[in-house]
Amino acid sequence: MTILSHRSYRSGEVHEAEVVVVGTGAGGAVVGTELAEAGRDVLFVEEGGYHPTSSFNPYLTESIPRLYRDAGGTIILGRPPIPYAEGRCVGGSTVVNGGMTWRPPEAVLAEWERITKQPDLGPKGMGALFDHVEARIHAKLQHPSTIGRDSLLLREGAERLGWRYDENRRAQDRCVGSNQCITGCPTGAKQSTLVSYMPHALERGARCLTEVRVHSLWIEGGRCVGVLGKAVNPLTRDEDIDIRVRAKAVVVACGAVQTPFLLLGHRLGRRSGQLGRNFLCHPNTKVVAIYPDDIHAWKGVSQAGQIREFRDEGILMAENAVPPGTAAAQVPFLGQEAIDLMRRYNAMAMTGVLVEDSHAGSVSRRFGAPMARYTITKYDHARFLRGVRYLATLHFEMGAEKVILPFSNFHVAESIDDLGRIEQTQRSRSTIELFTVHMMGTCRMGSRPDYSVVNLDGELWDLPGCYVADASLFPTAVGVNPQVTIMALATRVARRLRVPN
Ligand SMILES: Cc1cc2nc3c(=O)[nH]c(=O)nc-3n(C[C@H](O)[C@H](O)[C@H](O)COP(=O)(O)OP(=O)(O)OC[C@H]3O[C@@H](n4cnc5c(N)ncnc54)[C@H](O)[C@@H]3O)c2cc1C
Numbered sequence: 001m002t003i004l005s006h007r008s009y010r011s012g013e014v015h016e017a018e019v020v021v022v023g024t025g026a027g028g029a030v031v032g033t034e035l036a037e038a039g040r041d042v043l044f045v046e047e048g049g050y051h052p053t054s055s056f057n058p059y060l061t062e063s064i065p066r067l068y069r070d071a072g073g074t075i076i077l078g079r080p081p082i083p084y085a086e087g088r089c090v091g092g093s094t095v096v097n098g099g100m101t102w103r104p105p106e107a108v109l110a111e112w113e114r115i116t117k118q119p120d121l122g123p124k125g126m127g128a129l130f131d132h133v134e135a136r137i138h139a140k141l142q143h144p145s146t147i148g149r150d151s152l153l154l155r156e157g158a159e160r161l162g163w164r165y166d167e168n169r170r171a172q173d174r175c176v177g178s179n180q181c182i183t184g185c186p187t188g189a190k191q192s193t194l195v196s197y198m199p200h201a202l203e204r205g206a207r208c209l210t211e212v213r214v215h216s217l218w219i220e221g222g223r224c225v226g227v228l229g230k231a232v233n234p235l236t237r238d239e240d241i242d243i244r245v246r247a248k249a250v251v252v253a254c255g256a257v258q259t260p261f262l263l264l265g266h267r268l269g270r271r272s273g274q275l276g277r278n279f280l281c282h283p284n285t286k287v288v289a290i291y292p293d294d295i296h297a298w299k300g301v302s303q304a305g306q307i308r309e310f311r312d313e314g315i316l317m318a319e320n321a322v323p324p325g326t327a328a329a330q331v332p333f334l335g336q337e338a339i340d341l342m343r344r345y346n347a348m349a350m351t352g353v354l355v356e357d358s359h360a361g362s363v364s365r366r367f368g369a370p371m372a373r374y375t376i377t378k379y380d381h382a383r384f385l386r387g388v389r390y391l392a393t394l395h396f397e398m399g400a401e402k403v404i405l406p407f408s409n410f411h412v413a414e415s416i417d418d419l420g421r422i423e424q425t426q427r428s429r430s431t432i433e434l435f436t437v438h439m440m441g442t443c444r445m446g447s448r449p450d451y452s453v454v455n456l457d458g459e460l461w462d463l464p465g466c467y468v469a470d471a472s473l474f475p476t477a478v479g480v481n482p483q484v485t486i487m488a489l490a491t492r493v494a495r496r497l498r499v500p501n
Helices: 028-037 060-067 106-116 123-136 149-161 198-203 255-264 324-330 335-343 378-397 416-425 483-496
Strands: 002-004 014-022 042-045 074-076 082-084 139-141 165-167 169-171 207-209 212-220 223-232 239-252 284-290 305-307 315-319 348-355 362-366 369-373 402-407 410-413 466-468
Touching (some): 014 028, 014 207, 014 223, 028 042, 028 198, 028 239, 028 483, 042 198, 060 324, 074 369, 106 123, 123 139, 123 483, 149 305, 149 315, 149 348, 198 207, 212 255, 239 255, 255 362, 255 369, 255 466, 284 378, 305 378, 315 378, 378 402, 378 416, 402 416, 410 416
Parallel strands (some): 002 207, 014 042, 014 239, 042 207
Antiparallel strands (some): 074 082, 139 169, 165 305, 284 402, 315 348, 362 369, 402 410
């Protein structure tokens, strides 16, 4: 098993492979593993480090900077600004994600089929890819013994209100519900690509250069023939050693922000003007209820299910317990009031509302860094306000003492009657606090070079030999947790990728 890290690199070295895959997350690990299993000589290049299951721990000050880009503190500019988080380690965001595995609604795939004129991107065609991916990541329902009281409370609330509640299938094999997904699964049950795909690729001879950030593509005679990067010292984050990888085909799978950032460095995508556009981010907001009795939201799996009653309006609601440190950073109080609230941590039900994108933002290159921009529309804002009201209503129906709202000018609802003030006080889009972990769409796939960035094989229209296989590929928003769709598309890219002799 060859996993190299910063200390093993020598300046000027040129690594060679048939296919180089940049990124080892939901897209990269899948495309690389499928290719390695098909007999290709694959070399992964990953900016983050290799952190095996045995190294995971719940201490945020250690785990977050180690596993997340910029310690999870990156931001999308807009109204309101939206903080976002993405993984930076072998396994990418799948190492820190919640493991939910939702296929897109049929209508979304029917639209993909219509736009691309490709039956295999429609509901029927994609079905086989989803079956394949879900088998590899053991997508299944939770064992009832692993479901915590906060999830049960949400389910009971939905039943009381006559709302549809669906259990989540999750990528897990014998999950015990330790609820530490966001700092890396301590038992290895969550089937991140670190434990599901990557070991198979490495067994088949694939190699992985970790702690290397790719800065540019190696282009010769109009064809992509490799990547150029720098080794990153994991302690200082200084970039010191030049790394070059030469390959017959290059796959970029750095995620929907970093992939367009890398490609924009070469002024690619000029034919369509679409590179970095169509940035979708499926934003969410939090609603925290305080109950009279302890709930112990930290016991039991994060998100055993979702309220999908309002899916047709593009609104999903779910439980999402976070550790005390994360919760404390988000409470809208200071001093004694914040301390008093945090003393009630065990009585908190931490829940949230996700709203499907109704429009798109963009990712551009500014001052050597990616700049993501996205502003919610008035329509999205209205859906957020509705979603918050629905969820807060559920909590009051279930006996919550009070509900902490995600608005900078209206923090707490003490009763169901207070919820009437949401629409009155929330006239501006700037007063809602949003967050996201679902970035997508910046190199969309399509059948026409004037409309899309990559063709239906995932290859850039204007750079032969360079493929994309990550969340950037989505032709439109999916309105659900995206990982299995990314994995399905990455599998498809692997099957269609051509390696010249
Ligand atoms: C906290 C959290 C919870 C989530 N929960 C869920 C969930 O429950 N269900 C779900 O479906 N989705 C969830 N998601 C989203 C899902 O994990 C992502 O959509 C998915 O992993 C994205 O896949 P990707 O391949 O596009 O990018 P990633 O998985 O982010 O992988 C990109 C990789 O590329 C590497 N990279 C980036 N730039 C470079 C460079 N220049 N050089 C070298 N390497 C580079 C990164 O370090 C990273 O490892 C969650 C995400 C987060 C952060």
